[in-house]
Amino acid sequence: MPAITIDTSQLTFPLVAVAVSDTGSGSGSGSGSGSVAGAVPGYVDGDGHASRSGYGARPGTRFLDGAADPPPEVSLPPRTGYLLRPADSATAAVTFDVREDGTLDFDPEFDAFLDGRGGRRLTVRGVPVAIDALALDHPLVPELPDAEPLTPDRVHELRLLPAYGYRLRASAGTADGGLRFSVPPDGRVRLDPEAAGFADASGHTLTVHGHTITVDGRGLSHGLLPVGASVTGTGSLARTSTHRLTLLPASGYLLQASPGVTADLAYTVRSDGTVDYEESCDPFLAGRGTDTLVVGGFPVVLSAVRADGDLLGVTALDSLPQTPRELTAVLAPATGYLARTAHGLCSAFGIARDGSFAIEPSASRSFAARPALVTGSPTTLTVRVTATVPGGPPPRGAVTFSTDGRVLGTALLDEVGMATLRTPHPPVDGAGIVVSYEGDDDHGPCGVTVSSDSAGVPTASRSVLPVSQGDGGDAAAP
Amino acid sequence: MNTEARTNAHTGTGMPGRGSEHRRGDRPRREAVAVRSTTRSAGEITTPRELMVLDLTSDDTEIVGVDFIGYVHRWDRLLGKPVSAPVQVHTRTVYAMLLTPDDHEIVIGGGDGVLRRWNRVNGTPLGEPLTGHRSRIRGLAVTRDGRELVSASQDGTVRRWDRAAGSQLGEPLTGHAGTVRAVALAADEELVVTAGQDGTVRRWNRADGTPVGEPLVGHSGPVQALATAPDGRIAASGGRDGTVRRWDLGSGRPVGPPLVLDSAVWSVLLTRDGEIAAGSAHGLLHRWDRTGQRIGAPVAAHGWGVPSIAATRDESELVTCGWDARIRRWARVTGEPTRSARKETRIDLVPRLEITGTTPS
Numbered sequence: 023m024p025a026i027t028i029d030t031s032q033l034t035f036p037l038v039a040v041a042v043s044d045t046g047s048g049s050g051s052g053s054g055s056g057s058v059a060g061a062v063p064g065y066v067d068g069d070g071h072a073s074r075s076g077y078g079a080r081p082g083t084r085f086l087d088g089a090a091d092p093p094p095e096v097s098l099p100p101r102t103g104y105l106l107r108p109a110d111s112a113t114a115a116v117t118f119d120v121r122e123d124g125t126l127d128f129d130p131e132f133d134a135f136l137d138g139r140g141g142r143r144l145t146v147r148g149v150p151v152a153i154d155a156l157a158l159d160h161p162l163v164p165e166l167p168d169a170e171p172l173t174p175d176r177v178h179e180l181r182l183l184p185a186y187g188y189r190l191r192a193s194a195g196t197a198d199g200g201l202r203f204s205v206p207p208d209g210r211v212r213l214d215p216e217a218a219g220f221a222d223a224s225g226h227t228l229t230v231h232g233h234t235i236t237v238d239g240r241g242l243s244h245g246l247l248p249v250g251a252s253v254t255g256t257g258s259l260a261r262t263s264t265h266r267l268t269l270l271p272a273s274g275y276l277l278q279a280s281p282g283v284t285a286d287l288a289y290t291v292r293s294d295g296t297v298d299y300e301e302s303c304d305p306f307l308a309g310r311g312t313d314t315l316v317v318g319g320f321p322v323v324l325s326a327v328r329a330d331g332d333l334l335g336v337t338a339l340d341s342l343p344q345t346p347r348e349l350t351a352v353l354a355p356a357t358g359y360l361a362r363t364a365h366g367l368c369s370a371f372g373i374a375r376d377g378s379f380a381i382e383p384s385a386s387r388s389f390a391a392r393p394a395l396v397t398g399s400p401t402t403l404t405v406r407v408t409a410t411v412p413g414g415p416p417p418r419g420a421v422t423f424s425t426d427g428r429v430l431g432t433a434l435l436d437e438v439g440m441a442t443l444r445t446p447h448p449p450v451d452g453a454g455i456v457v458s459y460e461g462d463d464d465h466g467p468c469g470v471t472v473s474s475d476s477a478g479v480p481t482a483s484r485s486v487l488p489v490s491q492g493d494g495g496d497a498a499a500p
Numbered sequence: 501m502n503t504e505a506r507t508n509a510h511t512g513t514g515m516p517g518r519g520s521e522h523r524r525g526d527r528p529r530r531e532a533v534a535v536r537s538t539t540r541s542a543g544e545i546t547t548p549r550e551l552m553v554l555d556l557t558s559d560d561t562e563i564v565g566v567d568f569i570g571y572v573h574r575w576d577r578l579l580g581k582p583v584s585a586p587v588q589v590h591t592r593t594v595y596a597m598l599l600t601p602d603d604h605e606i607v608i609g610g611g612d613g614v615l616r617r618w619n620r621v622n623g624t625p626l627g628e629p630l631t632g633h634r635s636r637i638r639g640l641a642v643t644r645d646g647r648e649l650v651s652a653s654q655d656g657t658v659r660r661w662d663r664a665a666g667s668q669l670g671e672p673l674t675g676h677a678g679t680v681r682a683v684a685l686a687a688d689e690e691l692v693v694t695a696g697q698d699g700t701v702r703r704w705n706r707a708d709g710t711p712v713g714e715p716l717v718g719h720s721g722p723v724q725a726l727a728t729a730p731d732g733r734i735a736a737s738g739g740r741d742g743t744v745r746r747w748d749l750g751s752g753r754p755v756g757p758p759l760v761l762d763s764a765v766w767s768v769l770l771t772r773d774g775e776i777a778a779g780s781a782h783g784l785l786h787r788w789d790r791t792g793q794r795i796g797a798p799v800a801a802h803g804w805g806v807p808s809i810a811a812t813r814d815e816s817e818l819v820t821c822g823w824d825a826r827i828r829r830w831a832r833v834t835g836e837p838t839r840s841a842r843k844e845t846r847i848d849l850v851p852r853l854e855i856t857g858t859t860p861s
Contacts, residue, residue: 311582313546323852330858350850365859379853390856394849404850409843411579417845440850457847466842472849 025095026120027143030088034180035108037085037167038146040096043103043117085167088146100124106146108183109166115184115207118144131207135184148181149209153190155230159251159267160194162230174252184209190230192270194250196288199272203228219293220271232268233295237277238309238413239317240264243351243438244338246285246317249276264314271295277317278356280338285356286375289315302375306355308412316413319352320377321406321440324361328390331364344436350404352438395455395472397448403472404442407435407459417465422458425449435459544828544840545580547573551821553597553808557620560812564606564620565821566590566597572606572618575827577819578844587623589616596640596651600663607663609637609651615661628666632659639683639726641692650692650706652680658694658704670709675702682726686733686749693735693749695723701737701747713752718745725768725778736776738765744778744788756792769809769818773834779806783822785830787838796837801828817841 030036086094098104100122105114116136118128126138137145154177155162161171171193172178182188184207191200201221202214211223221230237259239246245258251267258280259265269275273290289307290298297315299307308316325348326333332346337360343349353359357372357380369385381389395403407417416439423430423443430449433441449455454473461467547565551573554565562583563575570590574583589608596609605626606618613633617626630649639652648669649661658673658680676696684693691712692704700715701723716737725738733749742763746755759776767779774790783802787795802822810819811832818830818838829841 321848321850323850325852325854327854328857329855333855361855363855363859368855368859371853379851388855388857390854392852392854394851396852404852406848406850407845408848410846411843414843421847459845459847461842461845464840464842465845468845468847470847 025124025142026098026126027093027095028086028088029093029143029145030086030148030183031093032181033088033108033146033148033183035164035166035169035182036089037087038106038108038183039085039110040098041105041107041114042101043105043114093143106183108185108188111165111187111189113186115186115205116146134207134209146183148183149205149207150226151180151182151205151209151211152227153178153180153230154227155190155232157268158230158232159248159269160192160197161250162190162200162270163193165189165191165200190270192250192272192275194248194269194272195276196274197250197270197272197276198274199270199291201230201270216293219295230270232270233291234266234268234313235291235295235297236264236266236314237317238264238314239277239354240415241352241408241412241438242317242319242354243341244279244353245340246354247278247280249278251275273298277354279354279359282360283338283356283358285354287317287354287356305375305377314413317354318408318412319354320373321350321352321404321438322373322379323394323404323442324349324351325392326361326363329363329368334362334364336361341437344442348442350436350438350440350442352406352440393474395474397474399446399448400444401430401446401448402442402444403455403457404440405457405470405472406438406440407465407468408439409465414464417459417462419460419462419465422460424456424458426453430455544826545575547821547825547827548586550804550823550825551808551827552594554810554819554821554827555597555599556810556812556819557599557603558601558813559603560817563810563819563827564597564599565808565827566594566606566608568593570594570608570610572597572608572623574620577829580827584621584623587618589618593636595636595638598640598642600642600646601644602646605663607640607642607649609640611636613637613653613655615640615649615651617663627664630661630666630668632668632672633657635679638679638681639694641683641685643685643689648706650683650685652683652694654679656680658683658692660692660706660709673704673709673711675711675715676700679722681722681724682737684726684728684735686728686735687731688733691733691749693726693728695726695737697722699723699739701726701735701745703749703752716747716752716754718754718758719743725765727768727770729770729774730772734770734774736768736770736778738768738778740764742780744768744776744786746776759786759788759792761786762798766805766807767809767820769811771811771815771832773815775832775834777809777811777818777832779809779820779822781805783824785809785818785820785838787832789835795835799830799838801830802826 098120100120102119104118106116107114125140135147135149155174158174161173163171182205184205186204189200189202201217204212211228213223220232239261242261245260247258269291271291271293275289277287279285296311306318327347333343353373355373355375358370361368369388372380374380420432420434421441422432430445431443435441454471456471458469549567551565551567563577566572571586572589573586576583590610592611598607606620608616613635615630633653633655635654637651637653641650649663652658660669677698679697680694682695692706694702699719702715703712719739721740723737723739728735735747738744742761743758745758761780762782762784764781769777776788778786783804784798785801786798801820803824805823806820808821818832821827831839831841
């Protein structure tokens with residue numbers, strides 16, 4: 023059986039599979055190129071035995087490293103319609119024949135990128151293709167065996183084996199999406215029509231524009247870390263402003279609260295450039311169907327009044343506690359938040375998508391959930407003022423707490439729109455605390471009356487799962 | 501917003517037509533005179549394409565706009581979210597659109613000179629097209645009872661229509677030399693007021709179609725925008741000469757001195773308290789009180805021109821669309837400077853998570 027040497031060392035991605043086309047013939051030495059697009063081939067192993075195989079990572083596909091030294095040899099019986107393909111998901115555009123005398127033949131149209139007619143060494147030079155994805159904020163990965171990501175810092179000059187069905191996918195965390203293109207034998211890149219809105223092809227160049235979305239996390243107390251995306255500076259999207267990310271349409275883009283704090287927050291960039299996300303994220307995400315993803319969060323008071331030391335901070339937050347024993351923050355749903363006291367790190371806590379606290383059972387004795395209003399001496403009540411339409415900077419200004427016509431106190435909103443009342447004077451039995459917000463230039467006024475009965479149900483979308491029962495909020499730390 | 505203001509103030513766009521974008525004074529520019537906010541303001545909507553005209557439903561819940569390639573869009577005014585998919589109502593540029601007083605219909609004045617009616621909610625065409633104009637329609641008005649439409653066209657005519665029957669009422673109103681750029685109805689609906697490329701504002705008897713008085717002359721150049729006062733006989737016209745001029749529709753005399761903008765006037769609105777709001781080709785929103793005194797500095801409302809302005813029923817809010825593909829809402833308090841509409845707020849109660857015991861734990 024003739025041995026054919028396959029040399030693909032000039033290709034950027036030198037692994038190729040040799041297959042046989044159903045349209046091929048076991049005798050004769052015709053051009054044999056036939057109609058290869060869409061043909062499901064049988065793959066040929068190193069001994070020249072054809073075996074049915076499929077797409078993707080199915081067993082039976084054997085990719086040859088044609089860049090090896092020496093190049094691999096494949097025993098191929100005489101026949102027409104051998105195929106070269108760079109991936110299971112790609113359809114070969116290149117065919118060759120093995121004549122009865124064991125020499126190679128192929129269609130003259132392949133001369134631009136194939137050498138070896140009349141010999142036994144098939145040299146694949148490929149065709150030049152430039153991938154310009156400079157606009158993206160994440161790398162692209164060719165869906166080819168052992169292919170390295172194409173970073174968005176330069177235009178990548180590739181030499182590719184002509185084939186139909188190349189795919190570039192987003193390389194950003196769990197993002198699942200990509201674009202398809204083909205390189206026919208003439209070397210001119212052809213783009214899948216579905217990618218027309220975010221990429222274009224001209225000649226030998228494929229330019230990937232992606233879609234630019236805006237991420238607005240200004241209502242949070244921490245920045246956001248887009249997994250797999252390149253962000254200048256610290257790598258995090260600071261909460262002080264909105265940020266624009268240019269991404270390939272894909273589902274499963276992730277945002278983290280910080281390294282080690284895994285936010286439960288995935289979103290999709292659709293092919294029309296709008297964002298989408300699961301309905302369970304509605305309590306803290308907004309912007310579905312637009313090009314702006316507003317990441318809200320859930321406000322929380324983290325209290326160390328019953329701990330053994332002062333509270334120093336929480337991972338992911340760059341702000342300090344407002345008092346030695348309390349910290350107010352708006353946190354994205356995530357697991358792995360760690361509070362630090364003067365004596366060390368506490369057990370991790372999390373925030374679920376519905377806003378409830380997520381505590382590991384093994385740590386349940388370390389935490390206790392309390393309602394917003396704790397009456398007694400002192401009486402404390404923490405509120406957050408927020409816009410009914412998400413997005414934009416948090417409200418500024420002051421809130422006034424009063425009861426039974428008597429002002430209990432006035433507090434300025436902090437940087438995330440929260441304010442806390444601490445008063446030694448509890449409201450009289452049955453009287454609620456009236457909370458009034460005065461408004462600012464961009465936010466209108468509002469008010470609410472809080473009673474002890476209602477304080478445990480902060481908002482319709484927010485539930486607090488008590489993880490342990492306490493006996494009140496006025497005890498000193500042990 | 502009252503019906504009069506709705507029907508008379510913003511049914512057409514004062515922006516220039518194709519081929520005239522680069523005429524002096526109308527050329528859009530990126531830079532604005534006033535200080536521009538670098539952040540997205542409250543009450544801002546990004547539109548898929550630049551809108552030519554916008555309108556509000558009578559309950560102010562919905563913003564309806566038509567873009568420059570003939571798609572109608574609808575948004576929830578407060579949430580800023582689309583309430584339906586865009587509907588293509590025309591295959592050419594639409595310069596004129598209005599909602600009927602019952603909000604049931606969207607009337608489109610097409611670039612082909614044809615009036616078409618669409619169901620606002622389900623986006624289906626209604627009745628037969630109203631044909632007669634020989635060139636693009638530049639302005640529309642409707643009577644309070646919704647029975648009669650009045651259209652202004654580039655063919656130099658103004659036509660009255662029985663909306664339901666789809667038939668013309670009387671003869672076309674002719675007199676302008678060239679394009680009729682805008683049309684409005686006086687508060688009593690006895691007068692049709694028109695503004696023309698010929699630099700004049702004209703009055704017509706709506707019943708018999710005859711001219712009323714002499715043309716109102718003052719603008720130096722085309723008159724591109726027009727509004728009538730909701731409860732009086734005052735009209736305001738905006739010209740490419742960068743001025744807004746007010747007119748007593750009874751006497752035909754000017755009311756006060758011209759109000760000067762930074763650039764050509766693309767849109768104008770009169771409110772019940774006599775204020776004048778106008779949008780310019782450079783994207784600024786100007787306001788004056790009834791005496792002609794400026795109310796605050798012009799606001800850099802949009803990156804490019806402001807082709808349409810609407811007001812809520814209570815006139816506490818102005819809504820503008822810009823050639824920067826934005827809709828913005830503005831708080832309008834009589835006599836006070838314009839500012840972005842304030843967002844509605846709510847108060848959430850914040851639960852506590854107590855750390856107990858010893859650390860590290």
